[in-house]
Amino acid sequence: MSVYRHIVVLTGAGISAESGLATFRGADGLWNNRPVEEVATIEAFERNPAYVHDFYNELKPEVFKARPNPAHLALAKLQKEYPGHVCLITQNVDTLHEKAGSIDVCHIHGRIDQAVCLNCGQIMEATGDIDTQTACPHCQVAGMMKPNIVFFGENLLDMDNVERQLHQCDLFLSIGTSGIVFPAAGFVQTAKYVGAETYEFNLEPTSNNFYFDHHIMGPAGTTIPQFVDKLLQAATERKS
Numbered sequence: 001m002s003v004y005r006h007i008v009v010l011t012g013a014g015i016s017a018e019s020g021l022a023t024f025r026g027a028d029g030l031w032n033n034r035p036v037e038e039v040a041t042i043e044a045f046e047r048n049p050a051y052v053h054d055f056y057n058e059l060k061p062e063v064f065k066a067r068p069n070p071a072h073l074a075l076a077k078l079q080k081e082y083p084g085h086v087c088l089i090t091q092n093v094d095t096l097h098e099k100a101g102s103i104d105v106c107h108i109h110g111r112i113d114q115a116v117c118l119n120c121g122q123i124m125e126a127t128g129d130i131d132t133q134t135a136c137p138h139c140q141v142a143g144m145m146k147p148n149i150v151f152f153g154e155n156l157l158d159m160d161n162v163e164r165q166l167h168q169c170d171l172f173l174s175i176g177t178s179g180i181v182f183p184a185a186g187f188v189q190t191a192k193y194v195g196a197e198t199y200e201f202n203l204e205p206t207s208n209n210f211y212f213d214h215h216i217m218g219p220a221g222t223t224i225p226q227f228v229d230k231l232l233q234a235a236t237e238r239k240s
């Protein structure tokens with residue numbers, strides 16, 4: 001195992017599966033009984049905001065009671081103990097990386113515990129329900145609150161930072177993502193083009209895996225702690 005200067009980790013719903021949260025496209029997936037077009041597009045929100053609010057309000061308690069699993073904990077440990085920089089980018093709207101102790105997590109698809117006011121642009125904590133009447137505590141305008149979740153048809157968040165991180169990385173890890181949703185699915189290509197070594201961690205082979213050098217199959221709760229231990233061991237050996 002080499003020692004790296006700048007590690008970029010991309011996580012998807014699969015890393016939270018062992019915490020009891022449904023993935024999007026699995027057999028009992030979140031998108032299995034609700035068409036994406038009804039709850040996760042900006043057009044759906046424009047058409048029927050009450051329905052979209054209800055969906056995320058119902059989801060919140062389930063997400064908030066979930067606890068980080070060994071994969072989240074191992075990544076937090078890597079951030080804390082690795083001598084190089086470790087940047088964590090997640091597509092997940094849960095906050096299990098933060099609950100595991102990770103810092104500076106880049107939430108490109110937003111966070112379920114936040115809302116954004118479409119009138120003034122303020123992002124705020126919103127752990128309780130929001131609806132079509134909720135007033136913004138910042139500008140006081142009612143009815144303009146949206147879950148701070150990136151819907152299909154919207155820009156991803158924090159992409160300047162993501163691009164900067166990807167252009168510096170020498171190790172790229174993709175964990176528990178189907179690699180179907182762009183632009184996140186294309187991050188590996190950027191990493192590969194700048195010369196990074198690339199790893200994919202998943203339960204099964206994915207369809208978009210051309211740019212990965214290594215594929216590690218198995219549950220992230222097992223494979224990630226093992227891989228993090230190897231990285232930390234290599235760094236310790238290098239020092240001594």
Ligand code: OAD
Pocket residue numbers: 011012013014015017018023024025026029040091092109149150151152175176177178179180181201202203204206218219220221
């Ligand atoms: P998906 O549901 O598309 O894919 C989850 C992946 O995790 C699959 O490839 C599974 O095989 C894998 N997986 C499941 N359990 C695992 C485990 N224990 N260990 C390792 N891998 C496991 O979820 P995402 O790729 O995250 O966007 O989906 C991307 C985006 O699509 C989401 O962020 C969401 C959705 O539209 C928004 O809501 C904005």
